Amino acid sequence: MKKPAKPARENISPSDLTFGLSTCKRCLWIKYWHKVLMPLTMPLVGPLSSFQENAFRGVTTQAIDPSLRPGRVTKLGEFVKSKPLVINGESTRWAILGKYDLVAENEDGTVALIDCKVSDSPRDSGDFYSPQLHAYTYALEMPATNRAVSVASMGLLVWKPNRVIGDSAESYGFGVAQSYVPIERNERAFITVMADFISVLEGPCPDSGSECPTCKYLTARLGLED
Numbered sequence: 744m745k746k747p748a749k750p751a752r753e754n755i756s757p758s759d760l761t762f763g764l765s766t767c768k769r770c771l772w773i774k775y776w777h778k779v780l781m782p783l784t785m786p787l788v789g790p791l792s793s794f795q796e797n798a799f800r801g802v803t804t805q806a807i808d809p810s811l812r813p814g815r816v817t818k819l820g821e822f823v824k825s826k827p828l829v830i831n832g833e834s835t836r837w838a839i840l841g842k843y844d845l846v847a848e849n850e851d852g853t854v855a856l857i858d859c860k861v862s863d864s865p866r867d868s869g870d871f872y873s874p875q876l877h878a879y880t881y882a883l884e885m886p887a888t889n890r891a892v893s894v895a896s897m898g899l900l901v902w903k904p905n906r907v908i909g910d911s912a913e914s915y916g917f918g919v920a921q922s923y924v925p926i927e928r929n930e931r932a933f934i935t936v937m938a939d940f941i942s943v944l945e946g947p948c949p950d951s952g953s954e955c956p957t958c959k960y961l962t963a964r965l966g967l968e969d
């Protein structure tokens with residue numbers, strides 16, 4: 744596939760460090776060099792995320808999890824952009840741009856970064872989302888324009904639907920089991936992920952992977968055309 748003189752976008756989305764990296768890298772490469780995105784249909788994700796995030800507006804960190812430093816959720820769904828990433832001492836053209844879920848301001852002046860999930864998946868253990876949360880932290884601590892803040896903690900706030908509540912059409916809903924999953928800082932692992940990610944982007948267009956069925960479908964479909 745042709746590689747233009749410049750990428751169509753130079754801002755790396757933190758979510759691409761999770762789902763984007765978990766399949767083959769060809770779609771990622773096409774997204775950044777040509778701004779062509781694979782269509783996704785996830786109609787419930789937006790409303791569920793919004794319900795969950797808004798439920799924590801102004802809530803204390805102690806109510807979320809006693810392990811967190813004392814503070815209160817003050818920011819919901821704000822965009823953050825980093826300075827260009829520096830990998831192994833070298834500045835790159837790539838920056839991080841994304842919208843975090845919750846930020847709590849701690850009484851000691853630091854912040855807690857909290858990522859909301861409505862999910863029942865083995866991925867919620869934290870390792871899978873670690874690069875994504877590190878990316879937001881990088882952007883909060885090395886911002887392109889805003890004031891830098893110190894991120895004292897990162898974690899997932901998981902709602903796992905586990906029962907039906909209510910007894911009428913007006914009151915039915917889903918009950919959830921809530922858990923907070925702390926994610927430990929590991930700068931070295933994050934820089935390794937970013938170095939690999941950027942080396943994929945700067946290289947030639949990768950081949951299609953074997954696990955994702957979409958390209959197989961597209962190839963079969965194109966074979967049917969006259």
Ligand code: SF4
Nearest residue numbers: 767769770955957958
């Ligand atoms: S196999 Fe094809 S559709 Fe699937 S991730 Fe790779 S390039 Fe994208």
